[in-house]
Ligand SMILES: Nc1ncnc2c1ncn2[C@@H]1O[C@H](COP(=O)(O)OP(=O)(O)OP(=O)(O)O)[C@@H](O)[C@H]1O
C-alpha cells in the first residue's frame with residue numbers, strides 16, 4: 001500500500017500538522033478583513049510540494065470547522081485523486097467543456113447538477129474534491145476559454161474555502177489564469193531546491209498580469225533549519 005500523504009489527518013499531533021495550523025491561522029487572519037474564499041497555490045518548478053500542501057492545508061482548515069473544496073486544476077498531471085484515493089473518471093476537465101463562453105441562464109441547472117455529481121467527498125470530514133478529470137487534448141485552451149469566474153461564484157455559495165492546485169507556473173501558464181480570479185495566490189518553494197531566480201521570475205510574471213502573491217510557503221525544511229527559522233519570524237514554513 002502506498003504511504004499516506006494526508007499527514008494532518010493521520011498524525012494530527014505531528015510537527016507537520018502544527019505547521020499547517022500556523023499556516024491556517026495566518027490564512028484566516030488574511031481573510032478577516034474581506035470576503036476571501038478562494039486561494040491558489042503554484043510554484044516555480046515541478047515537484048516542490050504544491051499538491052501535498054494543498055491537501056494538508058485543506059484538512060487543517062476542515063479540522064477547524066470549514067467546509068473546504070480542493071479543485072485540482074493540474075489538467076495534465078493532477079494528483080489530488082491519488083492523495084485522497086478517489087476516482088478520476090470525471091472531474092474538472094469535463095466540466096470546463098460545459099463552461100465555454102457565455103453561460104446561458106437555461107444551462108445553469110445542468111451545470112449545477114454536473115457539479116453535484118463531480119464533486120466527491122473524501123475520507124476527511126468537510127474536505128471535498130473536484131479532481132482534474134480525464135486528461136484533455138488541449139488543457140491550456142480549455143482552461144483559458146472556460147468561464148472560471150462563473151464556476152467559482154457558484155462554488156463560493158457552497159464552500160467556506162476553495163483551494164486550487166495548479167501546475168508549476170514557470171513551465172505551464174495555467175496557474176496565471178487563476179491569478180486574477182482568486183483572492184490570494186501563494187507560491188510553494190522547496191527548501192534547498194527552489195532556485196531563487198526562478199521563484200522571483202514566477203512572482204514577476206504573476207504580478208505582471210495583475211495577480212498578487214500573498215505569501216510563500218517554504219516546504220521541506222529540515223528540523224535544524226526549522227529552529228533557525230523559528231528564531232527569526234517567518235510567515236509560512238511547512239515541515
Ligand atoms: N513536506 C513534505 N514532506 C514529505 N513529503 C513531501 C513533502 N512535500 C512534498 N512531499 C512529497 O514530494 C512529492 C512531490 O510533491 P507534490 O506532488 O505535492 O509536488 P507538486 O509541486 O504538486 O508537483 P507537480 O509540479 O508535479 O504538480 C510527493 O511524493 C509528496 O508526497
Ligand SMILES: [Mg+2]
Pocket residue numbers: 050051052074077079165166
Ligand atoms: Mg502537483
